[in-house]
Amino acid sequence: MIAVSLLEEYGGIIKNYKSGDFIFEEGNRPLHYYQIISGEVKMNNYNDEGKEFIQGIFYKNQCFGEPPLFIDQMYPANAVAVIDSEIIIITKDKFLDLLKNNSEISLKIIKNLSQRLYYKSVMAAEISSQDPEHRVLRLIDYSIEQLNFKKEEAGFLINFTRQQIGDLTGLRVETVIRAIKSLEKKGDLKIINRKVYR
Amino acid sequence: MIAVSLLEEYGGIIKNYKSGDFIFEEGNRPLHYYQIISGEVKMNNYNDEGKEFIQGIFYKNQCFGEPPLFIDQMYPANAVAVIDSEIIIITKDKFLDLLKNNSEISLKIIKNLSQRLYYKSVMAAEISSQDPEHRVLRLIDYSIEQLNFKKEEAGFLINFTRQQIGDLTGLRVETVIRAIKSLEKKGDLKIINRKVYR
DNA sequence: TCCATTTTATGACTTAAATCATGAAAAACT
DNA sequence: AGTTTTTCATGATTTAAGTCATAAAATGGA
Numbered sequence: 402m403i404a405v406s407l408l409e410e411y412g413g414i415i416k417n418y419k420s421g422d423f424i425f426e427e428g429n430r431p432l433h434y435y436q437i438i439s440g441e442v443k444m445n446n447y448n449d450e451g452k453e454f455i456q457g458i459f460y461k462n463q464c465f466g467e468p469p470l471f472i473d474q475m476y477p478a479n480a481v482a483v484i485d486s487e488i489i490i491i492t493k494d495k496f497l498d499l500l501k502n503n504s505e506i507s508l509k510i511i512k513n514l515s516q517r518l519y520y521k522s523v524m525a526a527e528i529s530s531q532d533p534e535h536r537v538l539r540l541i542d543y544s545i546e547q548l549n550f551k552k553e554e555a556g557f558l559i560n561f562t563r564q565q566i567g568d569l570t571g572l573r574v575e576t577v578i579r580a581i582k583s584l585e586k587k588g589d590l591k592i593i594n595r596k597v598y599r
Numbered sequence: 600m601i602a603v604s605l606l607e608e609y610g611g612i613i614k615n616y617k618s619g620d621f622i623f624e625e626g627n628r629p630l631h632y633y634q635i636i637s638g639e640v641k642m643n644n645y646n647d648e649g650k651e652f653i654q655g656i657f658y659k660n661q662c663f664g665e666p667p668l669f670i671d672q673m674y675p676a677n678a679v680a681v682i683d684s685e686i687i688i689i690t691k692d693k694f695l696d697l698l699k700n701n702s703e704i705s706l707k708i709i710k711n712l713s714q715r716l717y718y719k720s721v722m723a724a725e726i727s728s729q730d731p732e733h734r735v736l737r738l739i740d741y742s743i744e745q746l747n748f749k750k751e752e753a754g755f756l757i758n759f760t761r762q763q764i765g766d767l768t769g770l771r772v773e774t775v776i777r778a779i780k781s782l783e784k785k786g787d788l789k790i791i792n793r794k795v796y797r
Numbered sequence: 798t799c800c801a802t803t804t805t806a807t808g809a810c811t812t813a814a815a816t817c818a819t820g821a822a823a824a825a826c827t
Numbered sequence: 828a829g830t831t832t833t834t835c836a837t838g839a840t841t842t843a844a845g846t847c848a849t850a851a852a853a854t855g856g857a
Binding site for chain 1: 644646647648650652654665666667668669670672675676698702705706708709710712713714715716717719720721722723724726727728729733768769
């Protein structure tokens with residue numbers, strides 16, 4: 402998103418997180434801008450019964466957690482490192498200064514937020530009113546479009562576990578497993594030693 | 600959002616829509632910026648079985664449908680007038696010019712998108728993994744916070760039909776009716792001749 | 798290399814919400 | 828005012844996804 406050199410000019414510091422570390426937690430007050438240098442971060446919630454819902458998964462060069470920063474609300478979800486990750490962090494004040502002094506960044510932020518809102522809109526409609534197979538397939542197609550899934554001979558390798566797909570679509574693992582099997586039978590995707598291709 | 604006078608400087612024209620009229624449809628290419636002068640607009644999808652999902656409801660002074668405009672994607676949902684409405688419209692090009700020449704507007708847009716993303720995040724987690732009563736109550740509380748629901752002696756009047764609540768939460772009308780009844784029994788809200796107060 | 802954990806898998810069963818049916822009350826047209 | 832449509836309401840039934848149990852394969856640490 403924003404050039405690391407520019408972030409460093411505004412006091413950016415790089416922090417290391419181990420797999421599973423929380424970067425911030427639901428209910429915290431937003432005080433920083435976060436951008437991934439390397440690694441992978443998920444934003445998630447846990448409901449009353451402890452079931453996880455993954456809001457999104459973020460990769461290299463992506464930022465996360467800005468919306469609450471702009472509207473002065475508490476974080477609606479946790480941010481957790483999925484693998485060991487390096488994250489560059491600047492304070493809210495410096496970030497707003499940076500925006501003010503670099504008007505072309507605003508458009509970048511707008512586009513980024515728009516992209517995420519688009520994803521949420523598509524998935525909201527899916528989650529609320531489509532059958533499991535439809536939901537899984539939509540998530541897969543959207544992820545191919547937006548994430549850096551590798552194209553191999555068999556198709557795009559879907560780099561999610563069944564559990565992650567469940568947590569992203571609000572389905573249980575078993576249901577995801579059954580949906581994927583059924584989608585394979587219909588020829589909508591391939592399973593080659595447990596990995597899913599589309 | 601944006602001053603009407605400023606929109607008019609950039610060629611804004613006011614269009615009238617009757618209740619039920621489509622302003623744009625899912626799959627259309629985004630070519631304009633829309634802002635409500637008066638009336639009420641919903642954005643919705645229909646799934647394969649014809650069930651409606653309401654992405655959001657927008658009121659006076661609010662804009663809608665910008666995300667796809669910024670990222671050059673087709674509209675992911677329809678926009679429909681819920682009651683007779685006046686909408687001011689400017690072309691995409693003029694809108695981008697306006698943004699370029701009025702940098703303070705960018706921050707407004709960012710805040711607006713952030714607010715909507717925040718709503719989507721909260722509701723996504725709710726819809727995917729909470730029981731109906733929880734979902735209904737969350738929608739109601741969020742709507743009180745964000746929309747202009749009137750405070751009366753009995754509490755805030757929830758200005759939604761049961762059907763609308765269902766379409767916003769992905770539940771069926773009957774389920775919403777039962778959830779609301781149950782919530783009333785628990786004392787979480789009041790029903791006074793069919794109207795819901797919180 | 799070995800052991801613990803995670804991931805994928807499948808069958809049996811349970812359950813909560815959807816569906817279906819029906820009707821009264823209220824709202825919106827004509 | 829009268830008629831149509833929408834909204835709210837409730838009971839009975841169905842069903843799809845969740846839950847539970849169990850296990851093999853793969854992965855990841857120690």
